[in-house]
Amino acid sequence: MLLAAEHAHWLSWVAWQEQHHGPALAWIDLAHGWAVDGGHTDMASWAQRVRSYYSLDHGDPVRALRTAEAARVVGMLPLSPAAEAVAVHQAAMAAAACAERDLAQRWADEAHTLALQAADEGERPGWLYWLNPTRATLQRADAAYACRAWADAVAGFRAALPALAGCPRDHAYYAGRLEDAERRA
Known part of the structure; x- marks a missing residue:
């Protein structure tokens, strides 16, 4: 069930990137269902987190916030720190889009702390x-x-950007964010 959910998630992501929103939502719903059926709490949370991202990307920050909050409490088992970190980060991004900046910054700090609890790849799904x-x-x-x-934002981007030297696409994206933040600071 986990493998099926992972593949459905990937198909959803590809469909969303290609602007096929209906199929993307159908695939992520299948991923979530298979994760729940298989008892894979982290994957069920991840599917909810992706759905929240889609809502935010589509211009519905309130739905994104509610969906991200739900991603933190998806089952009887607790989430791994890494899975909870990405759910909390998504909630922070949605909260920021809803102009809940204090809440967003608290959640961003919480997400960072949780992510650092799973610093080794073997500790993450x-x-x-x-x-990392x-x-x-x-x-x-x-x-x-x-x-x-x-x-x-400037401080965070500056601290992390050198480690992305081997990832040119990501480096360019975050370098652009850094430049924009520097102009606005």
Whole structure:
């Protein structure tokens, strides 16, 4: 069930990137259902987190916030620190979009702390392979950027950007965010 959920999530993500929103939502719903049926709490939370991202990307921050909050409490079993970190980060981004900046910054700090509890790749679910300390710092900086806390965003992007030298696409994206935050600071 977990493998099916992982594949459904991936198909959902590809469909969303190609602007096929209906199929993307159908696939993420299947991923969530299979994760729940299989008792995979972290994957069920991840599917909810992705759905929240879709809502935020589609311009519905209130729905994104409620969905991200639900991603933190998906089952009887507790989430792993990494899975909870990405759910909390998504809630922070949605809160920022709802102009709840204090809440967003508290959640960004919480997400960062949780992510650092799973600093080694073996401590994270397979699909969260990317959530290392550098990415956790970038997520925190992104939340600061969303909250218009420009100095905090600049500091976070500057601290983490050198570690992305081997990832040119990501480096370029965050370098652009850094430049924009520097202009606004």
